[in-house]
Amino acid sequence: MIPWQLFVAVIATLHSTTSAEQLPLKGPYTPYPWIHKFASLGDSYAAGLGAGSRIDWLCSRYNESYPNILHTSFLGHHPKRTHQFLACTGAASTEIAEKQASALQDDLDLLTISAGGNDVGLTVILNNCIYQFFMAGEDDCDLAIQDARERIANKTQLYKNVTQLFDAVKPKMNKDHGVVYVTGYAGFFGTDDELCNNVTWAVWKAVESSQKSQYLTLDRRVALDSLVRSVNIVLRQAAEAAGPNFHFIDYDAHIKASRGRYCESGVLEPAPNRRELDFYEWDTVDTGENRTELQHETGDDVPKGSFEGGIAERINKTLQEHPDWEWDPDKGFVNKSKTGVGGKGEEGEMGVVGDTISWMLPDSWKRVFHLRPRAHALIAELILEDLRSREAGRRKVVPDEGPGEGEHAELRR
Known part of the structure; x- marks a missing residue:
């Protein structure tokens, strides 16, 4: 049997890597033999948009997502464990x-x-x-923030939606020991200095005079991070109300402590490949990735309704209304030759081909504001840590029942 200390060391190694290649645990050791059926639901943060290698097209699931590395690595070897990986980018709670x-x-x-x-x-x-993919002025940002605040504060919206989701999964859980982990979100921005106040990530080089570029001011960063914390509060409350087998995983403080956000103190953005950065910028390249493919090729078109599809839709609309607008060269390029490819889609939009939307940007843009592999490993660690703490007082040693492993003693419930 692999010593427990070695298992912990492997986990620490996984957290430190940013490689797109996984480091699977191998061997007979099964620290959680009672976990036979494992499943993962959610949005693009669970799907792991952009983290590692793509393992699904329609929902943009990636192999370095925290659900996938939990199954393939962190939970240890278990020949009978199955994993339903159902998370899908762009999904809201009701759709989930x-x-x-x-x-x-x-x-x-x-x-x-x-x-x-x-x-x-x-x-x-x-x-x-932030990006103003489709003509958004200063008032539009304030309105979007206010709308989000109202959805968070209104008990009939966010809280109700996630509560109904939790109610939907309860009948699916093992009545004796089934456990549900609800993962939150992390603030995107550092708010300790004003170094980013004059930084804009607006993507169009030439805009109408009425469309002012948005800047990453301290006030704006504070407001956006406040939204994230408010969402986490609602998720925690809903998880606690759902019952003792629902547990909220809050990794926000860990990302902050490791200086993993945009605009950390002393950092002048863009700094896409800063080692501590836990979110993707448009020019981020992880170890082992192909820089040319990410930054100089547009890649495949994207699914309608996805996170990437939302970006593509706004780019298409902008170029339909302003075909002369040019992309800021510091932020890559836009391939205008793909505008309107395929004619009109089911809903009459240009740039729509069946269930896809034309993608005209470098592939690296598909994953902006999403977690890099190191952050996914952190979430997996926190889930594992909670599992260990909850199991510590209830474990006992019994002979292993696996075929050919009768000489081993495994930890079981």
């Missing part, structure tokens, strides 16, 4: 309940959920307050 929760197997031992960001309009905020 309707499409993902309904597809769950029965008698689940472990379930992870990431939900809430799309309920409060994350993509709209990123457009109106």
Whole structure:
């Protein structure tokens, strides 16, 4: 049997790597033999948009996402464990309940959920307050923030949505020991100095005089981080109300402590490849990734309704209304030759081909504001840490029942 100390060391190694290649645990050691059925629901933060290698196209699931590395590495070797990886980029809580929760197997031992960001309009905020993919002025940003605040504060919106989601998964859990981990979000910005006050991530080089570029001012960063904390409060409250087998995972303070946010004190943005950075910028390249493919190729078109699809839709609309606008060369390029490819889609939009939307930017743009592999490893560690603490007082040593491993003693319930 692999010593427990070695298992912990492997976990620490995984957290420190930013490689797109996984480091799977191998061998007979099964620290959680009671976890036979594992499933993961959620949005792009659970799907792991951009982290590692893509393992699914329609929902943009990636192999360095925290659900996938929990199954393939962190939970240890278990030949009988299955994993339903159902998380899908762009999904709001109601869609997760309707499409993902309904597809769950029965008698689940472990379930992870990431939900809430799309309920409060994350993509709209990123457009109106940060990148301005589609003509957004200063008032549009303030309105988007206010709308998000109202959705968070209104008990009939975010809280109700996630509560209904939690209610939908309860019948799917093992009645004796099934456990659900609800993962929150982390603040995107450092708020300790004003060095980013004159930084803009607006993408268009030439805009109308009425469309002023948004800047990463201290006030703006404080407001956006406050939204994240408010979402986390609602998620924690809903998880606590759902019952003793629901547990909230809050990694926000860890990201802050490791200086993993944009605009950390003393950092002049953009700084896309800063070692401590836990979120993707448009020029971020992880170890082992192909810089040319990410920064100089547009790659495949993207699914409608996805996070990437929201960006593509806004770019298409802007170029339809302002075909002469030029992309800021410091932020890559826009391939105008793909505008309107395929004619009109089902809803009459230009640039729509069936269930996809034309993607005209470097591939690296598809994952902005999403977690890098190191942050996914952190979330997996926190889940594992909670599992260990909850199991510590209830474990006992019994002979292993696995075929060919009768000489080993394994930890079981």
